[in-house]
Amino acid sequence: MAKKSTNRADRSDPKKNKSLAIRNVLKTLPNGKAKEVAAAVQKEYGHRISQNMVYMVKTKSNMAADGRPRRTKTTKSDSPITSAAMWIDAIKVGRQLLHATGSVANATALLKAIDG
Numbered sequence: 001m002a003k004k005s006t007n008r009a010d011r012s013d014p015k016k017n018k019s020l021a022i023r024n025v026l027k028t029l030p031n032g033k034a035k036e037v038a039a040a041v042q043k044e045y046g047h048r049i050s051q052n053m054v055y056m057v058k059t060k061s062n063m064a065a066d067g068r069p070r071r072t073k074t075t076k077s078d079s080p081i082t083s084a085a086m087w088i089d090a091i092k093v094g095r096q097l098l099h100a101t102g103s104v105a106n107a108t109a110l111l112k113a114i115d116g
Helices: 018-028 034-045 051-063 084-101 104-115
Strands: none
Touching: 018 034, 018 051, 034 051, 084 104
């Protein structure tokens, strides 16, 4: 088995983590330019970073708030049908409704009238 490295940096210490240092400075300078942020990081934490790294951290932090809808997990309360047997029963009832009404349009209209 391979030996694990014991030379790991502390991810919660901004003196050892450049990205965390940039995020901390961006909290204080949210509208600061990359050059200003890089200078503040060097002054406060001693890291020499490029402007590209500032842009990368800014982009990563903005990815969560980009406005695109995210997939959400369905919960049990979303659907009253929770098992395969219940789905089979629902399909049988749906088939009976289609035979009784004669078409999908009639069945849909009936369901909308009952629901509304």
